[in-house]
Amino acid sequence: MTAALADAAAAVLRGNDLGHLTVASPDLYPHQWSWDTAFVAVGISRLSVPRAVAEMTSLLAAQWPSGMIPHIVFDRPSAYFPGPERWRSELAIDPPALRTSGICQPPVHSVALACILQEGRRRGGSDRRTAEDFVAGTLPGWLAWHRWLAASRDPEGHGLVEIHHSWESGMDNSPRWDFPYSRVMPGEMEPFTRTDTRHVGEVRQRPTDEEYRRYIWLVDQMVAVRYDEEAIRKTIDFHVADVFFSALLALTAEIIGELAEEFGRRADAAEMSEVAARFRAGVAAAVDPETGLATDRDLRSGRLLHSAALSGFAPLISGAEADVLARQRELLLGPDWCGHRALRHAVPPSTSPAAAQFDRRRYWRGPQWPVMTWLFSWAARRHGDAELAGRLREEALRQLGDLSFAEYYDPLSGQALGSRAQSWTAAAALDWTA
Ligand code: 9YW
DSSP, X not given: OHHHHHHHHHHHHHHTBOSSOBOSSSSSOOSEEHHHHHHHHHHHHTTOHHHHHHHHHHHHTTOOTTSOOBSEEOOSOOSOSSOHHHHXXXXXXXXXXXXXXXXXXXXXHHXXXXXXXXXXXXXXXXXXXXXXXXXXXXXXXXXXXXXXXXXXXXXXXXSOEEESSHHHHTOTTOGGGHHHHHTOOOOSOOOOOOOGGGGSSOGGGSOOHHHHHHHHHHHHHXXXXXXXXXXXXXXXXXXXXXXXXXXXXXXXXXXXXXXXXXTTOHHHHHHHHHHHHHHHHHHHHTBOTTTOOBOEEETTTOOEEOOOBGGGGHHHHHOOOHHHHHHHHHHHHSTTTTTOTTOSSOSOOSBOTTSTXXXXXXXXXXXXXXXXXXXXXHHHHHTTOHHHHHHHHHHHHHHGGGSOOOSEEOTTTOOEESOSSOHHHHHHHHHHHO
16 A cells, blocks of 8 residues: 555656646646645655755745745746736846745745755765755755745744735635735725636635635735835735744754754854744744644734634644643644544644634635645654654555545545645655655
8 A cells, every 4th residue: 555655646746747846736736836845845855866956946946036935936837827927026126037926935945955865865875965965055045045034024033924925824715814814905906817716626615706806915915015025014914923834934944053053054053043942932922821722913903813723733843842742732632633523534634623613625724734744743753752743644644545645635524625636745645655
């Protein structure tokens, strides 16, 4: 079974491979996405270290002069909407060299660097050299990305990353964002036609038209100020402190710091370790003592955004004091989450099945994303909880046994949903079966 799963996963990644980059999925997402790339590179490194390096190199080529890694790289024409004509990144005050979107996604890239390095060393020979040269050579670019996040997205040093669009969170229409979006009131705007709904059998799995109008309204607001971060902060209608993004920054800054230390960059290492500590503290402070879950904050109204979303487990990603981790672990495995009676597979749902907001088939409002299970499993192992890591892996492998490599799964029936042959799902399977 494991061998069949690994073969099928490798075939998915080969099918989505354009040579220098892997599209996120064949039809629905025909481009390179930022955080998908990092997960994909982890999986591909199990097949070929040089190919994994190429994947990360093509993403880095799209880095903005500011240091931002954009969330989509448009390297070829497609019907995807919003494409480069709507994002208009060429109008940015300091424009990127390639056509990209104008926002970012959570940083998971240094997780990929660490995995590529580990795999290169395990294989030895030219793979080892390729991995080490790649990490040493591109560290300045990845450092600039983390530096930009820490400075531009947390200018006051609270230890929480602010985002300007829910696409930046990677969890587009999670209940986390219902309140801030209730305040986004699109005015007159250039008309548009969605194309995402053409590629899913069931339109009700996707965000609604009203949600999409708001998403595009925010894009237009950013274009209007030519992606000037200062101006965006003042004018954008969606301005939120994201705990999950912050936890990933804490984790990845720590890893970048370790790599910098290893490759002889002492000052960078010290700087990144400070960034990691700042965001780890920010996440810890955002934990609601009553629910035990980390909470986002709406920065326009100051309101705390309580929701029963998976992001509440941000400390399991960033790392935290032992008592916080123990409580989070218990909650995650408990009856409101992975241990819920009605779940087909005991892996984290995007929203708690016990919550009123739970919607088993709608995007980020209930379904399970195998790549999120992979992330929690990887972080658990890193933070010393091999038992949790192993449990999640085992359950996820059962879920992936249908070989559809779906984007997400109905947590109650186990049915595959969204795109099939989704690259990051196949990548997770490959890493788990290696
Ligand atoms: C969209 C590619 C991306 C992911 C996001 C996910 C979705 C794009 O797909 O967003 O058009 O809805 O929410 O996390 O990176 O897989």
